[in-house]
Amino acid sequence: MRNLKKLAKAFSERFDYLVLTKSPNLAYAVGMPDALGLVLELSTGRATLYVSRLDYARAKATAPVDKIVALASTELPPRRPGEELEIASSFLDVAKRLQGRVASDSKELGVDVSTELLDLRSVKEEWELELMREALKITERAFLRLGEMRLVGLRERDVAALVYKWFMEEGADGVAFDPIVASGPNGAFPHYRFGDRKITQGDLVVVDIGAKKDVYCSDMTRTLLMGNPGPVLKDAVYAVYEAVKAAEKAVREGAPAADVDKAARDVLGEYGFANYFIHSTGHGVGVEVHEPPRLYATSKEVLKRGQVITIEPGVYIDGVGGVRIEDMVYVAEGGVVLNRVPHLL
Incomplete structure (x- = not known):
């Protein structure tokens, strides 16, 4: 029941x-x-x-x-x-x-x-976790299809439309939230949706999407490279990648949420991007796409076995663009990354 x-x-x-x-x-x-x-x-x-x-x-x-x-x-x-x-x-x-x-x-x-x-x-039961895994698999298949396509010349809304279409074809029961497809300078807006801007060569395209299975959500972000984005954003890509890995390594049952946030923030600071990371490192996922626990610098929460959280550091540079990578992680003795699609596409 x-x-x-x-x-x-x-x-x-x-x-x-x-x-x-x-x-x-x-x-x-x-x-x-x-x-x-x-x-x-x-x-x-x-x-x-x-x-x-x-x-x-x-x-x-x-x-x-x-x-x-x-x-x-x-x-x-x-x-x-x-x-x-x-x-x-x-x-x-x-x-x-x-x-x-x-x-x-x-x-x-x-x-x-x-x-x-x-x-x-x-705290998720096994059957809840399985529904979330199914939702994430649908989301990842959409990313794999995007990675195989030539996106240059498409509008952001064209990509969003494909995501909706593929989700339904793959058996999703809805979307966890409206897709974010933020190309070029629009990538500097963390909660941008999509618009009429055409993707151009050299863009980074931040794509944040999530399918639903039954009433359970998934949430995943990848930043797609349309060629060489220039030295600053190229450094930002590697900084965010390293920040994701550091934060995921810090996830475990009993870990303070603030420590996980600090792990990501420290790496971005080493790369010189501390001032460009303007949101928390992650949040819980379940029947809502944003649930406790919240992973931010002053959080008093402690991670519990059975929680599913996101790890999603980002860099956002006004007028230039942005980078975000987001995984879903199951909290156990350590952090179990649920994603299988590579961080860089």
């Missing part, structure tokens, strides 16, 4: 009910992020999922819960035979009727346990 048993075990000693309302938590619990809400009776493990009438039949067919209830503000049209329908203005109104100790991801409904939910979500 997805992660319902794990959730019941985590909260049953302190609460009578767990009520979930946020899409990522609903995805984690039952694989249905577009549901309206979930009520988990913690003493019995009995789960009731509330959905719109539009989603009732789909939820009945797919959601691993004990009961499905459709919510509507009025009974129009009349309920169908066998349809469990509740008339209410919102799920919040239904959940507020619960009697007892309520834990929730909404402060309006009970004790806010959002942080605990994020901590639970950060």
Whole structure:
């Protein structure tokens, strides 16, 4: 039943009910992020999922819960035979009727346990890891195809369109985020998307993409070289490559997240690029593409076995371009890099 048993075990000693309302938590619990809400009776493990009438039949067919209830503000049209329908203005109104100790991801409904939910979500079961591996394989196959193509002359949006197409052809269940295809000077913008600029000879092209499998995300970046980018960016490529390797070497169960960040930052400093690394070294991945833990200089978090994190140092030089390399790493006794595609394409 997805992660319902794990959730019941985590909260049953302190609460009578767990009520979930946020899409990522609903995805984690039952694989249905577009549901309206979930009520988990913690003493019995009995789960009731509330959905719109539009989603009732789909939820009945797919959601691993004990009961499905459709919510509507009025009974129009009349309920169908066998349809469990509740008339209410919102799920919040239904959940507020619960009697007892309520834990929730909404402060309006009970004790806010959002942080605990994020901590639970950060440690992956084997079946979750397998879905993430499948998502990453789809993402890597797209990178291999890009590496075999002549991209010079294509617009950034043309490359993004190919990524969407290949993901669907390869069996992805969606994208974890809109593709980033940042060529030439656009590579200096870490969260650029894509535009009409044509890729030219000598460009570096930062491509950051991630397929989804089921509700689980992947996240990967490679910087593609369109010939010789010039001495500064060429040095930046090797600096980022070395920073990735150093940070991955620092990953292990019990390692402070700040230490992993420092490992990457120190290498970039040695190459003279310390001031051009303007974001954290990485983050957790799961049903959301950005989850705890966060790997940054002042983080107090400690890595836990079972977490999946990214390692993604970068260099960004305004008006010139940028470099980023990003791997997904499983935290165990050491860091297990999940990627198989080379860092340099």
